[in-house]
């Protein structure tokens with residue numbers, strides 16, 4: 001057998017063993033062998049997920065100084081800080097795959113790496129904070145709970161804590177909308193307007209329909225994804241169709257209708273042109289979001305430099321202390 005044939009046979013056997021582990025629901029850990037494409041897929045998805053959490057702080061951060069009471073301000077501040085934490089766990093999970101954080105950040109800033117389409121819409125009223133919590137965090141939970149069972153250990157473990165926090169986020173969003181829905185006519189109208197603007201972008205968050213999803217089949221075979229984009233989207237529509245009844249408001253879909261035979265709600269057509277337009281960088285706030293992230297990175301340079309200088313100083317002192325002790 002030639003060297004290349006031997007290598008190919010060895011690779012094939014490694015790939016087989018890897019897939020057997022996946023099929024048996026045995027987690028893959030950072031030092032385990034994994035196909036290069038599995039590593040790349042995870043770096044892409046976890047990186048985009050981390051960027052989404054970080055960029056996702058911007059639309060809500062916009063309302064911290066304008067929240068209608070001290071209590072609302074404290075809750076919103078805590079929520080936005082949670083999102084920062086999620087971004088950091090996720091960057092750390094991605095780093096276990098051999099990519100460094102500076103590279104990921106650079107890819108976000110250059111537009112090479114994506115982040116969720118949803119964060120390219122503006123938050124123009126206080127009710128939008130309720131709609132983000134209820135609809136966006138609601139969609140995020142449905143998408144992320146299955147990732148707690150993802151085949152890659154560090155991603156799955158990061159997701160467990162994130163999902164607990166997202167559940168609180170969703171409730172606080174719903175509670176904002178419930179309060180507004182029981183308030184004055186103007187407050188009800190503000191809540192309805194916000195749902196009208198956020199509902200469809202939240203439905204789109206799950207990604208392209210299964211027929212257009214490039215990565216789903218492979219990601220499902222690797223158990224990175226446990227359900228398809230359309231399956232999760234349907235769950236979301238079903239959940240929201242029931243919860244909106246409590247608010248006494250409506251979703252902007254005249255075709256939303258319970259289908260007894262399917263045991264699900266039917267829903268109207270999705271404007272995929274809008275989705276791809278936003279994904280390609282032409283949404284209402286894409287430019288503003290990236291500019292804000294780049295500015296934050298540049299303004300924070302002195303903090304990163306100071307942290308490195310401090311770490312070097314500490315390591316040097318430790319070295320000197322050891323040398324003194326040894327003498």
Ligand code: FAQ
Nearest residue numbers: 049052053056083115116117140205206207213214215216
């Ligand atoms: N936006 O083949 P698929 C949150 C891209 S976190 C932009 O189906 P995949 C918490 C996709 O990347 C929200 N791009 O891809 C929070 C791919 O392009 P590529 C983020 C999208 O990966 C709340 C192409 O389309 N959550 O909300 C989107 O198998 C409030 C083809 O698509 C996650 O990231 C989109 N919506 O499935 C924070 C969860 N959808 O990479 C702050 C983890 C698709 O080839 C405030 N990620 N694309 O250039 C996932 O579950 C998956 O990556 C999907 C996409 C389901 C998002």
